[in-house]
Amino acid sequence: MLPEIYEVIENPSTHFASAFETQFQTAVFSVLTPPPWKLANATLARLEDPILLWSRFANELVLPTVQRDSIRNELSSSFYWQRLAYEDAPTCPSIGSSPIEWEQSLVEGHPTHPMHRARMLPIDIVSYDWTHPKIRFVRVPRSSLSILGQFESIIKKLASTVAQNAGLELPSDESTVIMPVHEIQLDTILAKFSDAQALDPRIHVIASAQSSTRTVLVPELPGMSLKLSVGVKISSALRTISHYTADFGPRFSEIVVPKLSIDPKLLTIECEPASAVYRGVDPDLAKHFTAILRNYFQPRNGENVIVCAALLESGHTGSLKGVSAVEHTFGLDTNEKKAEFLDHYLRLACEALIPPLVHNGVAFEAHAQNVLARFDISTGRLLGFVIRDLGGLRIHPPTLVKSIGTDFAFLQGHCIATETVEEAYPKFYHTFIHNHVQRLIRVLGMHYDGSGWEMLRRHLKRVIPADHGLHKAWLDPCSSVVSGKCLMRMRLQGSYRDHVYSPFPNLVHYRGEKSTPQL
Numbered sequence: 001m002l003p004e005i006y007e008v009i010e011n012p013s014t015h016f017a018s019a020f021e022t023q024f025q026t027a028v029f030s031v032l033t034p035p036p037w038k039l040a041n042a043t044l045a046r047l048e049d050p051i052l053l054w055s056r057f058a059n060e061l062v063l064p065t066v067q068r069d070s071i072r073n074e075l076s077s078s079f080y081w082q083r084l085a086y087e088d089a090p091t092c093p094s095i096g097s098s099p100i101e102w103e104q105s106l107v108e109g110h111p112t113h114p115m116h117r118a119r120m121l122p123i124d125i126v127s128y129d130w131t132h133p134k135i136r137f138v139r140v141p142r143s144s145l146s147i148l149g150q151f152e153s154i155i156k157k158l159a160s161t162v163a164q165n166a167g168l169e170l171p172s173d174e175s176t177v178i179m180p181v182h183e184i185q186l187d188t189i190l191a192k193f194s195d196a197q198a199l200d201p202r203i204h205v206i207a208s209a210q211s212s213t214r215t216v217l218v219p220e221l222p223g224m225s226l227k228l229s230v231g232v233k234i235s236s237a238l239r240t241i242s243h244y245t246a247d248f249g250p251r252f253s254e255i256v257v258p259k260l261s262i263d264p265k266l267l268t269i270e271c272e273p274a275s276a277v278y279r280g281v282d283p284d285l286a287k288h289f290t291a292i293l294r295n296y297f298q299p300r301n302g303e304n305v306i307v308c309a310a311l312l313e314s315g316h317t318g319s320l321k322g323v324s325a326v327e328h329t330f331g332l333d334t335n336e337k338k339a340e341f342l343d344h345y346l347r348l349a350c351e352a353l354i355p356p357l358v359h360n361g362v363a364f365e366a367h368a369q370n371v372l373a374r375f376d377i378s379t380g381r382l383l384g385f386v387i388r389d390l391g392g393l394r395i396h397p398p399t400l401v402k403s404i405g406t407d408f409a410f411l412q413g414h415c416i417a418t419e420t421v422e423e424a425y426p427k428f429y430h431t432f433i434h435n436h437v438q439r440l441i442r443v444l445g446m447h448y449d450g451s452g453w454e455m456l457r458r459h460l461k462r463v464i465p466a467d468h469g470l471h472k473a474w475l476d477p478c479s480s481v482v483s484g485k486c487l488m489r490m491r492l493q494g495s496y497r498d499h500v501y502s503p504f505p506n507l508v509h510y511r512g513e514k515s516t517p518q519l
Contacts, residue, residue, distance in 0.1 A: 120233035149274025241290035361399025365392035450512020
């Protein structure tokens with residue numbers, strides 16, 4: 001298997017092939033037995049233009065011009081930003097590096113999204129420092145906002161500190177509330193919301209962005225992170241925050257989180273105690289003007305937390321080619337060390353993240369960007385996990401209410417609520433199995449022989465009761481397929497929140513190949 005795509009071209013006299021390419025071409029052509037191919041005057045040429053590939057595909061589908069061009073631009077943007085990431089790759093952090101260093105160490109990003117690196121900026125600039133955005137402030141009439149928790153007082157204190165640092169004072173107007181705004185979103189807010197007024201541009205603060213881009217840390221806001229709407233299409237979704245999310249997070253944090261079936265020694269949930277969203281307008285407009293305050297996990301002395309996505313990365317400056325961050329950081333240089341690490345990781349991950357789904361009908365969005373791993377710095381031993389971001393859960397309300405003994409209301413139309421508990425399973429499989437532990441199993445070289453999946457099956461059977469519906473969906477011998485999220489099909493259909501699923505092979509049952517492919 002080679003990391004290239006080749007096409008058959010005519011007029012081989014214009015193409016000068018190396019000895020390896022000639023051998024490779026002979027091998028490929030040997031399995032392309034004519035007819036229908038006429039290969040006498042053909043050769044293979046490496047294709048290095050993803051936009052050309054898309055254009056050919058789009059022409060075959062006969063897509064509308066607007067949609068074809070939109071996706072082409074997203075692919076082009078992803079290609080551009082990915083190239084920059086490779087050309088200016090960070091060094092691999094150490095186990096003692098700060099959590100934000102790990103957050104900002106990603107090189108490759110999302111493992112399966114076709115436009116995973118796309119950054120469709122609303123402003124015409126060649127590059128932008130996503131890791132250190134400027135946070136501005138605007139004021140808006142209190143009557144224009146729906147506010148939950150202590151949002152107003154916390155942000156006012158933050159803005160006052162920032163203003164004092166600039167030698168200024170905040171405007172004195174008790175009828176207005178101060179809202180933090182990502183600098184990229186400021187012009188959009190001033191244009192779309194006529195009663196929003198920007199504060200003096202000198203009243204700003206430089207933040208440190210987490211791997212999700214729109215969630216940032218502000219030094220003047222200790223113990224909390226700030227999630228802001230950013231009117232930028234990242235991958236293929238506009239990264240705003242819905243009024244559903246603003247309403248759900250603080251109430252779920254207060255009412256539900258304390259009663260969930262979790263082991264607090266293994267799992268901490270970063271709660272969202274406060275939020276604000278513009279009210280009284282169309283939801284598609286309100287989502288541009290939203291902010292959420294989230295508790296920020298503080299590791300104990302001698303411990304550290306690392307966003308799991310960063311552990312699965314490779315391509316760092318100074319690191320050996322093909323060696324992932326988890327192998328480099330924890331010295332996993334033998335098969336025995338890798339197996340021990342993976343087995344312990346999978347056991348704790350299953351014990352930490354699956355019980356809420358089994359007992360409460362709550363499927364966390366447990367992909368590697370939303371989960372932090374907690375380690376002992378001196379020994380490198382995994383101690384547990386932290387999960388964050390309450391915007392993408394799937395919950396079966398009757399199961400939740402019955403399990404916690406407390407009623408909990410969902411806004412009508414909120415996609416989090418499912419009709420059946422089984423509808424929550426695909427979300428958890430896609431995030432936890434497909435985009436989290438599968439990556440770790442592959443990175444540590446225990447996919448093709450099936451050993452990593454054997455470990456996972458063993459730990460799943462320990463935490464999922466044999467008579468539970470999740471056991472039937474994942475572990476029953478007849479469950480050879482699961483509902484898999486179709487990212488490209490969703491994009492072609494213009495779908496974001498309404499997911500599109502198709503049958504995928506259930507990797508939980510993967511037993512391995514008889515022989516390991518030679519890469």
